[in-house]
Amino acid sequence: MSITKSLRGMAHISSLLFAVTYIHVANGSASDPEAPSVRAPSQIIAEAQTKDWRQVKPDNLLLLELPGGQVLIELAEQFAPGHVANVRRLAEQGFYDGLAMYRVIDGFVAQGGDQSEQRATGEAKRTIPAEFTTRTISSDDFTVLPGPDGYAPETGFSGGFPAARDPKSGQVWMPHCYGAVAMARGAGADSGGTDFYIVIGPAQRYLDRNTTVFGRVLNGMSAVQQLARGTSAGGVLEKPEQNRIARARIASQLPPAAQPDVQVMRTDSASFAELIRARQNRPESWFLHRPNHVDVCAVGVPVRVNED
């Protein structure tokens, strides 16, 4: 493993949110009495200790090769085991190779898979039971985010993923944040299984609990944004081959040396707890107003991709 580290994707974005202007970057200091006593997000991420990061399992890492580059998706086994197993099997078999992201609507989603519904699913299934929510995540595995959320009784993080839950029912689910990966479906709850979509604009929280979110993009959202948009009413492309999926694989299929080395910040770590506080009230002196709030999709779970 190389010691050359680069922060990428969501974390990269997150670490830069504060530098809105030119090159001005300032940290909170004693001369800024209103600044909260936390470090700046970029500093928290840069200084997080090894124990605060979790290595993404190669079995849970889906590599999607799009015209604009590679997209790294972490599959969220604990939230949607059936969906993860099915998509893993499909990718391993090469099901998605040569298919396309055939429906892309700016500010909404990019959807891909088998538009024709003709390709053989082999050991996988075309439709599988919905996993809109799960009851198998214990309350110990949930870092609660304070503050109101109109879409869910409670929000927070679990296992490195944004999450929401209903304490009464014990149900937990992943919200439709930027970069969320979910299964498309037809009229019935259990009608999806192969075609997935990625949220490419504002959070689409009203879709929460209407589809199964089973992962999130860790790196490569800019390749998703480069996809051609559909021009028809439903966003379906006239020439879907523009958005060809050259290949989709699970990292564990690759030789070890070729497997991406990706880490996600542990959402039950002290670093992450401080990051939440820093996002609620940014300490950098550039900020003149601090809302004392952050929503679940705006925290950004940091990711780092180690490159050789």
Added chain:
Amino acid sequence: MSITKSLRGMAHISSLLFAVTYIHVANGSASDPEAPSVRAPSQIIAEAQTKDWRQVKPDNLLLLELPGGQVLIELAEQFAPGHVANVRRLAEQGFYDGLAMYRVIDGFVAQGGDQSEQRATGEAKRTIPAEFTTRTISSDDFTVLPGPDGYAPETGFSGGFPAARDPKSGQVWMPHCYGAVAMARGAGADSGGTDFYIVIGPAQRYLDRNTTVFGRVLNGMSAVQQLARGTSAGGVLEKPEQNRIARARIASQLPPAAQPDVQVMRTDSASFAELIRARQNRPESWFLHRPNHVDVCAVGVPVRVNED
């Protein structure tokens, strides 16, 4: 004016949010007892009467020519009159022509203007006083959105723009939703005046009241998304000329026949009130869970561009 109408940009997006999957589109019906008694968003928009739409004034319509196409921005005079006047003057003088969107961070913002700070501002100013909030919008001009919002005491809509307010202080401001256009600034509140940014990812609400939001993109976000992303730490491009602004003009400078014919749904109309209810609880039978909530950035103020 042509009777050929096309829904574009945010409205186009909004009207399609429900069709997540294939081509399945179903309306709520008597056989779906839980569906609320509102029409589907797409139907509300399609059937809105002429009086429910407001023509965008050519004086408030900024046309930005990017490599990926034209971007239409409505300038929000009532929220930030000083910023609108300055940007209008800059565009009229050709200040932005040949400059670039020189800082682009995926999932965050695309920033453009005079990176060198060398170009003459003519009758306009390089820096102008901040207009983070305004007290000149009367409470009659504010359609309140029910439900909690962690970033503001109250949210809603005013004059066709998403808005937030503090009823105690009477301050009103525009939130950083997808497509919001705001002025970049340095360390001080009054340090911006020429360089602007567009929100290209999830809402960046923590920036509310930290910068002056002075408009929003009505059409052409896909051209903004096609911009090259910066690869340096701060998102600044090594070759900003990739993202060249060929031209920025105010529509009123063009011959009448060349001025885009754009309308925005009146946010104080009956159609818009119904649209809010429909977004809180989508009536289409596809939806199996209805949150009874919508956040200010997820409503989507409908836009239509009439094309000859």
